Amino acid sequence: MNMAWNVFKFCTALRALGSIMIVFVLGIVGVTYYAVVVAHYGPSLFLGGFDALSAVAVIFLFHFLLVMVIWSYFAVVLTDPGGVPPNWKPPRDEEKGEVDPLVSFSYGSPELGSNQSAVPGDSPNQDIRFCRKCNQFKPPRTHHCSVCKRCILKMDHHCVWVVNCVGALNYKYFLLFLFYTFLGATLSSLSLLRVFIEFFNDGEIAETPGTLAATFITFVLNIAFALSILGFLIMHITLVGANTTTIEAYEKKTTPKWRYDLGWKKNFEQVFGTEKKFWFIPAYSEEDLRCMPSLQGLEYPTRPDWEPPQQH
Secondary structure (H helix, E strand, O other): OOOOOOHHHHHHHHHHHHHHHHHHHHHHHHHHHHHHHHHHHHHHOOOOHHHHHHHHHHHHHHHHHHHHHHHHHHHHHHOOOOEOOOOOOOOEEOOOOEEOHHHHOOOOOOOOOOOOOOOOOOOOOOOOOEEOOOOEEOOOOOEEEOOOOEEEOOOOEEEOOOOEEEOOOOHHHHHHHHHHHHHHHHHHHHHHHHHHHHHHHHOOOOOOHHHHHHHHHHHHHHHHHHHHHHHHHHHHHHHHHOOOOHHHHHHOOOOOOOOOOOOHHHHHHHHHOOOHHHOOOOOOOHHHHHHOHHHHOOOOOOOOOOOOOOOO
């Protein structure tokens, strides 16, 4: 029996799985909260001395990171990553009457003229990006998502954990979610480590089997999450430093110069904004939203020494 792999059916399955993943994430948060706060460090508040002080510190940090994780998570889930505006067309150079080269360079779709229709193949110029599935032109750095079934501005990837695409308008929130989840998972793992040290040293511990099982599950899950997210976080920090996305990093692997690479500092600001007080929260200042077109996902500054390759 021939079981052919159908990527589109797989994409449909991912959409159905998404809602379940939100419940799964909240379930992990709930179990972790029980193990760290309710079962262990909450009761330690009443012991006095060093135990009480350490419990206050752990509980304070835990709740702070928990708030940031949940805030960042739902910011990614609920924020539209950015779609192409209806009837969007590539901007033209008013002086030369030509299509903007940042839009028109090597993307394999028709040239847009004043009397032309948006139908692939109706022009000898095969430079403007055109999505045949959405039947519309695509801004720079836009890709079609087979799961969301639409074009996403500066698409990085579709993430089943957040039931959403990660794109221009929520990439920062996704990175903050990774960052705070890593810190929270690390804190939870370290705070529960002493329970296992006591258990293996003494051979017994004053806990019910259910509490011990919840503690063990929480400890293992948080270590696994911390290690896996660390690698993912390092990868995305590298991408931010080069001002590229996961998709672009794969596509430009043979390109010597990346036109959007403005230097580490400016690349960072392209994602997190220029206001430092907003860097670590899932929000942007009104000034950045007004003055930085890149945060809207349609226009991106390029390095001054970049020139499109000559076409033959």
